[in-house]
Amino acid sequence: MTFTDDFQRDGHALVRGLASAEEIGAYRPAIEEVVSEVARRGDAQERIDDYSKLFTQVTNIWRLSEAAREIVFNPRFARAAAELLGVPAVRLYHDQALFKPPGAGRTPWHQDRYYWPLDTGATVTMWLALVDVEEEMGLMRFASGSHRAGGMGDVISDDTDRRLDALIAARRWPVWSAPPMRAGDATFHAGGTLHSAGANDSDRVREVLTVIYYADGARAAEPANENQRVDLEVFLPGVRPGDEAKSGLNPILWPIDCDYPSPSSISPRRET
Numbered sequence: 001m002t003f004t005d006d007f008q009r010d011g012h013a014l015v016r017g018l019a020s021a022e023e024i025g026a027y028r029p030a031i032e033e034v035v036s037e038v039a040r041r042g043d044a045q046e047r048i049d050d051y052s053k054l055f056t057q058v059t060n061i062w063r064l065s066e067a068a069r070e071i072v073f074n075p076r077f078a079r080a081a082a083e084l085l086g087v088p089a090v091r092l093y094h095d096q097a098l099f100k101p102p103g104a105g106r107t108p109w110h111q112d113r114y115y116w117p118l119d120t121g122a123t124v125t126m127w128l129a130l131v132d133v134e135e136e137m138g139l140m141r142f143a144s145g146s147h148r149a150g151g152m153g154d155v156i157s158d159d160t161d162r163r164l165d166a167l168i169a170a171r172r173w174p175v176w177s178a179p180p181m182r183a184g185d186a187t188f189h190a191g192g193t194l195h196s197a198g199a200n201d202s203d204r205v206r207e208v209l210t211v212i213y214y215a216d217g218a219r220a221a222e223p224a225n226e227n228q229r230v231d232l233e234v235f236l237p238g239v240r241p242g243d244e245a246k247s248g249l250n251p252i253l254w255p256i257d258c259d260y261p262s263p264s265s266i267s268p269r270r271e272t
């Protein structure tokens, strides 16, 4: 079984050592700096979701610092995303630093695609551990196979959590809990995969970087809800429903020499 087989079958995969200890050592301070700065300003970044109760959350860190851009544009990460989706090229939807502080509760069950005005199912989120994440710090959980069932989501809430929990039991989707992860390990999940994460019951911040990729060539969909309407404006500025989903915020990240100049300092390594 390969990672790609796991992903196609289950809608999620674990990739150990996607980033090296050296890379994490170089990335972490840059990401921490951006997160602290945005948190200090109390900037809500035009988002309307309610994740702020659970995380210090900063979106599109690649626009806030050159170092963060290098990390988010890492071609090894994007290549893994393209391989998992089985597509030749992927674009950036957005990134997100998700720092879950000590004492923060569990992330309720949800489906990411509920939020995304994209006409494709070929979407994937990378969840990259920037620190070692032990069981009590809030690891990801996935309902295996749920990505094949279509749209079931709703806005993240306790009600949605209860409804999806019951649905997972009724549909007998096995729930796979990620094992403890080392800094540099990553999980990937499809936009349709139901997922949640544990509370942070430790005394350390759970530092994670997520990057969302979608297949190049996808089109913007007519927004199906208010969150999708805001996402269309914020993450696909200037794009109208039916247009190809590409704006200045959605560079092709794999292959690296496609239609956007890659940052000069990007790593040339292409092994996965």
Ligand SMILES: O=C(O)CCC(=O)C(=O)O
Binding pocket: 098, 100, 107, 112, 125, 127, 138, 195, 196, 197, 198, 208, 210
């Ligand atoms: O990190 C978490 O607690 C949840 C992350 C998540 O839901 C996602 O990346 O889609």
